[in-house]
Amino acid sequence: EAAVTQSPRNKVTVTGGNVTLSCRQTNSHNYMYWYRQDTGHGLRLIHYSYGAGNLQIGDVPDGYKATRTTQEDFFLLLELASPSQTSLYFCASSSNSQNTLYFGAGTRLSVL
Amino acid sequence: GDSVTQKEGLVTLTEGLPVMLNCTYQTIYSNAFLFWYVHYLNESPRLLLKSSTDNKRTEHQGFHATLHKSSSSFHLQKSSAQLSDSALYYCALSDRYGSSGNKLIFGIGTLLSVKP
Numbered sequence: 001e002a003a004v005t006q007s008p009r010n011k012v013t014v015t016g017g018n019v020t021l022s023c024r025q026t027n028s029h030n031y032m033y034w035y036r037q038d039t040g041h042g043l044r045l046i047h048y049s050y051g052a053g054n055l056q057i058g059d060v061p062d063g064y065k066a067t068r069t070t071q072e073d074f075f076l077l078l079e080l081a082s083p084s085q086t087s088l089y090f091c092a093s094s095s096n097s098q099n100t101l102y103f104g105a106g107t108r109l110s111v112l
Numbered sequence: 113g114d115s116v117t118q119k120e121g122l123v124t125l126t127e128g129l130p131v132m133l134n135c136t137y138q139t140i141y142s143n144a145f146l147f148w149y150v151h152y153l154n155e156s157p158r159l160l161l162k163s164s165t166d167n168k169r170t171e172h173q174g175f176h177a178t179l180h181k182s183s184s185s186f187h188l189q190k191s192s193a194q195l196s197d198s199a200l201y202y203c204a205l206s207d208r209y210g211s212s213g214n215k216l217i218f219g220i221g222t223l224l225s226v227k228p
Contacts, residue, residue: 004156035218040121042202042220043157058215090157099145099206101216103156 003027006091006104013081014112021076021107023091031094032074033101034058034066036087043090049074081111114139116205118219125226131175131190133222135203138184146179146186147204147216157202160188193226200224 003026013019025032033048045058047066055066063085065077078085088108092101115138123133137146145164151157161172163179163186170177175190186203200223204216 033215040220042118043204043218045215048215099216100159100162101149101157103158105156 004091004093004102004104006089006107008107009105010108012110012112015082017078017081017111019078019081019109021078021089021091021109023074023076023104024072025074025091025093025102025104026072027093027095027102028071029093029095029102030071031096032068033092033094034064034074034076035090035092036060037090037106038087046076046089078109081109083111085109086111114141114205114207114217116203116217116219118203118222120222121220122223122225125193125224127195127226127228128192131188131193131197131224133188133201133203133224135177135186135188135219136184137186137203137205139205139207141207142181143207144181145206146177147202147206148175148177148186148188149202149204149218151200151202151221153199157200160201193224195226195228198224198226 005024007022034046035043044060048056049068091104117136147162148160149157150160161170163170166181177188200221202221203219
């Protein structure tokens with residue numbers, strides 16, 4: 001069974017705060033993704049990566065940075081958090097040959 | 113650009129009635145892959161079923177969908193709703209098959225609420 005682990009599961013910060021969301025996958029997948037889920041908008045892609053050191057811009061990248069340090073680890077960075085970034089964040093992974101995404105359990109972020 | 117439309121944000125059904133969740137899409141690519149993902153409360157979203165074959169019915173866990181390229185549709189159906197089907201359902205589109213960059217485009221999701 002594919003495994004994608006996100007941490008923390010819940011995070012509260014203040015406006016202007018610095019937040020790092022972590023994701024680790026043990027599927028040996030090349031591709032990793034960060035999505036945010038918001039009512040009325042569904043799942044929207046923030047950033048993704050096809051390998052260590054690689055970063056691709058998604059559909060809603062403003063205010064977010066990401067870094068893929070290893071094949072297993074993908075981080076999402078909010079350097080100046082804003083209330084509009086309050087959301088449920090999902091990490092996912094997929095392989096080159098299969099187009100199925102495997103999601104983590106999500107991180108709920110509140111920016112006050 | 114590519115897009116996925118799920119017109120119903122919320123569908124409320126009585127247990128035992130048939131389920132139909134609508135999904136239409138737009139893409140310029142002929143080899144579109146369509147997906148349904150299901151997200152149960154407090155769990156991770158996961159794949160329910162997928163298809164890239166025109167007019168072929170795909171089934172999984174009692175749900176089924178048929179990709180109709182002529183109408184750009186991929187509606188999700190089930191003959192009889194169960195209370196445990198209550199969840200958020202996402203339709204998604206990929207314009208690449210088995211190649212690099214499985215960048216899925218998701219619809220806004222349809223929340224299915226099944227009542228006794």
